[in-house]
Amino acid sequence: MADTEIDPRYSAQFQRGYDPARHPAPVRRGPTRLEGGPPPSAPRVPDPPPVVERPVAPPAAVEVEPDDAQPSVRSRLEWALLGAGVVLLVAAGALFVGAVELQNRYSGWLPGFEGQLYGAATNQLPGPFLVGGVLAIVVWIVLRAVSADRGSR
Amino acid sequence: MRLRPIIVLAAMSVGFAGLAVAATLRQVIPNLDLVEFSYEGVVDQVAIDEYYTWLQSGWVYYDQTPWLVTSAVIAGVAALALAAYRAQRRIQDQAGSASATASRDTARS
Numbered sequence: 001m002a003d004t005e006i007d008p009r010y011s012a013q014f015q016r017g018y019d020p021a022r023h024p025a026p027v028r029r030g031p032t033r034l035e036g037g038p039p040p041s042a043p044r045v046p047d048p049p050p051v052v053e054r055p056v057a058p059p060a061a062v063e064v065e066p067d068d069a070q071p072s073v074r075s076r077l078e079w080a081l082l083g084a085g086v087v088l089l090v091a092a093g094a095l096f097v098g099a100v101e102l103q104n105r106y107s108g109w110l111p112g113f114e115g116q117l118y119g120a121a122t123n124q125l126p127g128p129f130l131v132g133g134v135l136a137i138v139v140w141i142v143l144r145a146v147s148a149d150r151g152s153r
Numbered sequence: 154m155r156l157r158p159i160i161v162l163a164a165m166s167v168g169f170a171g172l173a174v175a176a177t178l179r180q181v182i183p184n185l186d187l188v189e190f191s192y193e194g195v196v197d198q199v200a201i202d203e204y205y206t207w208l209q210s211g212w213v214y215y216d217q218t219p220w221l222v223t224s225a226v227i228a229g230v231a232a233l234a235l236a237a238y239r240a241q242r243r244i245q246d247q248a249g250s251a252s253a254t255a256s257r258d259t260a261r262s
Contacts, residue, residue, distance in 0.1 A: 051260045099215045127220030134169070134224040138162060138231045145158040145235055149242060 078143055085136030092129035098122040159239075162232035169225035176218045182207070 012018055013025075099122035102110070110119060185200035 096215065096217070103215070123215065126215070127217055130217070130220050131223050131227070134165070135227055138165070138228055141158045141162060142231050142235055146238065149239065 078140055081136050081143075082140045085133045085140060088129045088133030088136060092126045092133060095122045095129065096126040099126065159232050159236050162228050162235065166225045166229035166232060169221050169228060173218050173221035173225060176216055176221060180216060180218075 012023055013020070098118070102119055102122055110116070185203050187198040187200045189196055189198055191197075
């Protein structure tokens with residue numbers, strides 16, 4: 001396109017015999033400066049807020065759960081559970097040893113009400129005490145594992 | 154050293170199961186060393202001392218096999234439940250992180 005245009009050096013005002021009074025001024029090409037300042041423009045529209053910078057709502061009041069509010073009580077209950085389990089296991093072992101010792105006696109049963117009661121206890125209670133102690137210790141292990149798992153997240 | 158609770162529970166289950174097997178096997182009457190004796194011309198065999206030694210052991214008279222099996226089952230079920238719980242938590246965490254990444258990508262695009 002530049003090849004098809006006329007070289008400005010060959011414009012009419014640069015030619016011999018050019019009279020500005022007789023010849024019209026060449027039409028200016030390109031942007032022209034207007035009088036009276038810059039033209040009015042539309043009011044600037046504010047940019048939309050970015051998605052990642054949404055206004056953050058103030059944090060609501062967090063209700064503290066009763067378990068978190070009293071960790072010491074919960075910890076004491078857990079340790080009490082462990083203690084009860086250990087006591088039950090020790091009692092089961094002691095009663096079982098007592099049952100074996102009673103069996104090794106010639107007469108078997110001890111005389112008197114206390115002896116009969118002790119004999120019945122050694123005969124009947126080791127198993128339930130064993131299961132109760134194991135259950136308490138298992139519950140203690142699971143509770144501590146679950147609470148530690150929730151606390152780590 | 155911090156013991157893993159699942160391993161501890163599994164070890165408890167296996168230990169109680171082993172004790173239950175031992176208690177059951179203890180119920181089997183052992184091979185007795187019989188001793189011959191003669192009384193009024195009749196020859197007989199006896200193994201009284203060995204038999205009563207075995208019979209008077211607490212393992213025989215007070216068989217704890219059902220309680221040991223119950224304890225093994227309790228520990229084993231607890232180990233399985235804890236393992237399932239942790240697996241579920243891990244899956245939820247992975248799903249949550251994937252959802253958060255997808256939300257960030259959507260917001261960025």
